[in-house]
Amino acid sequence: MTGSRRQQNRLNRERAILDAALKVFAAQGYTGASMDAVAAEAGVTKPTLYSYFPSKESLFQAMMLGKRDVMLDVFEHPSGDMVADLLVFAWAYADTVMRPEMLSLARLIIGEVQRFPEIGRAYQASGPDHLLRGIMRYLDSQRRAGRLAFDDAELAAQDLWGLILSAPRTQALYMPDALPDRATLHRYITNGLRVFLKAYSTAPAPDLHQLEALASAPSQQVRHDA
Amino acid sequence: MTGSRRQQNRLNRERAILDAALKVFAAQGYTGASMDAVAAEAGVTKPTLYSYFPSKESLFQAMMLGKRDVMLDVFEHPSGDMVADLLVFAWAYADTVMRPEMLSLARLIIGEVQRFPEIGRAYQASGPDHLLRGIMRYLDSQRRAGRLAFDDAELAAQDLWGLILSAPRTQALYMPDALPDRATLHRYITNGLRVFLKAYSTAPAPDLHQLEALASAPSQQVRHDA
DNA sequence: GTGAAGCTTTACTGACAAGTAAAGAAATTC
DNA sequence: GAATTTCTTTACTTGTCAGTAAAGCTTCAC
Known part of the structure; x- marks a missing residue:
């Protein structure tokens, strides 16, 4: 058949x-x-x-x-609770991007990008850029709902990204043998979201308390194949 | 002789x-x-x-x-004006790390780190880690002066880093042919500092106005050889 | 079952790259 | 200024790897 x-x-x-x-x-x-x-x-x-x-x-x-990693469409099913959504996204993203195979793939692309520029561009478009657009759509919806305030959705999305995972990921690229454990990721994620909300949330401070309670939410394994 | x-x-x-x-x-x-x-x-x-x-x-x-890049000790001579210091740092850092040769070196290290793990570790120690400690010292001094508030200086320093340059640098690693121009860097730097200050500054909002005025400060070329 | 088609394997070729031996040039010492 | 030592070069060896030709096997059609 x-x-x-x-x-x-x-x-x-x-x-x-x-x-x-x-x-x-x-x-x-x-x-x-x-x-x-x-x-x-x-x-x-x-x-x-x-x-x-x-x-x-x-x-x-x-x-x-x-191999373009189908970047999780985590934001497709928002829960109505912004902090919870952001936490789910952060963990899903971390679980995808910090996997050893994913890091190896990223190293390979970066190392060979001068020889194969198209591959770098393709990866950027299907990975980071695609993800960024998803974040932007979600952040925009929250802005329309009055929960966030910003001028430039792209910058806000990149800030979220940069605050949550840029440090551990950059470090992991240079040191494959010293991957951060879950407690360390937890620390980055919690702190990153706190800073993001402090800078962008319209609520004065209250929703920050959710963070500690929710931060230890179960981390979903996420598919990431081609 | x-x-x-x-x-x-x-x-x-x-x-x-x-x-x-x-x-x-x-x-x-x-x-x-x-x-x-x-x-x-x-x-x-x-x-x-x-x-x-x-x-x-x-x-x-x-x-x-x-080749360990002697990461600029920009914070050695603080001016007393925190926003101005941070701007000088941001541009000095951008000018160093976004140079094509530096990006090529980073790609090389990342691409070969599985073959030569010691090199990745050495680079991490002399580059990012060294820089991070410098930022931490400066941020701590500003906290003691009452201008910043945070619990964890390391996280704050990584946030600063991540907000300012992680997005353009990550993108540049994947796309050597599409380096951001100075206007784009300006946009990232200004936005990153604004978010950082909003999250960490003890001043309610006033110092943000300096940003736009100062943002177009002359960018110093920085030495970066071995 | 038998013949034909395509797929897979063993065995090879040409090119290139890491590393080396011996001949040749240059500088220092007396 | 000449002998010696040291450094540099030309020319080679060995191994590896991308890519291929022809022989052998498996699968399908009738």
Whole structure:
């Protein structure tokens, strides 16, 4: 029904190859990764690999462009409680972006962006920019509801981002072996939201108290595949 | 006086080699860069290169560890006007960290950190961490003077950092061809400081007016070599 | 079942890069 | 100013990797 058995095998193998490519490229970098290593990791031999992708470069591009992380549309279902929404978003975002594989992918993109500028642009558009637009829409809705006050939604969204996770993420990029634990993330998130609300909330101070109570909310695992 | 002519030549050449190594490694990555290319860029041949550094790896490490950017001690000479100090700092920091060579270096480190973890740690310690401690000292002095209020100086310093430059810098890492112009940086800096002061300043609002007046202060070029 | 098609594998090629040996040039010492 | 030492270069070796040609196997059609 879903194609012949041959085609099915082909698709499975293609996926296996792409997964292997991600693994090997992320570990070794573009130039450091050998096609033999990718083939071995995928359980395939090299000419088979070349029957799926005509060159190393095309494999890399296909893998990267297919990997655009579908950035959680957490704000699609707002709860009506802004602080709770922001906390859910913050944890979902942290759980996505601080995963070791995601950090490896980011390192790979950053490291190879001079060689493959399109990949950097594509990632920026489908990841950060997409996320930013989601935040902007949500913040705007809260502004219309009178709960937030700002002129420039883009700046406000970037502030939220920067306050919550820029520090631990930047650090994680430089030090893969010292990923922050959940208590540390909690500290960043709580503090970041407090500062954000202090700067942008129309309520004088009350909603800050929710933060401590809510901060230890369960952290949802979030899907992030292609 | 400063050693024999031979030794002098040797030092000059070593510096030329290190400069060339930075250039080539930053452009091609560790695996992508060839020792021939480094030698050519330095105006030397390969065996000469190997007489200075016994291997590609040792050259890379020597180059990177020597390159720790001496992060501006802007806060060493506070003016007494906190908003003016913060603006000077923000621009000095922006001028250092957003330079194309600095961004290339950061990309190189991030891209190779899985291969050379010590380099990531060394960079983190001499760059961001060193800077952070400087900011903390300054913010603490302002808190003692009653102009700022916060519990955790480290979080406050990271907030300042994150608000001012995390967005343009992150974006620049992914998109080397689309560096923000000075007007854009101005926008980030002004907004970041406004949010920071709103969250942390003890003054209700007055000092914010200075921002617009001062924001277009001349941007000092800052030295940043090893 | 048998023939034909396509896919996969073993085995190879050409190019390039890290690192080196021995010849050649330059500077310092007496 | 000549001998020696040190540094630099030309020319090479070894290994690795991207990409490929031809042989072998599996799957589907009839």
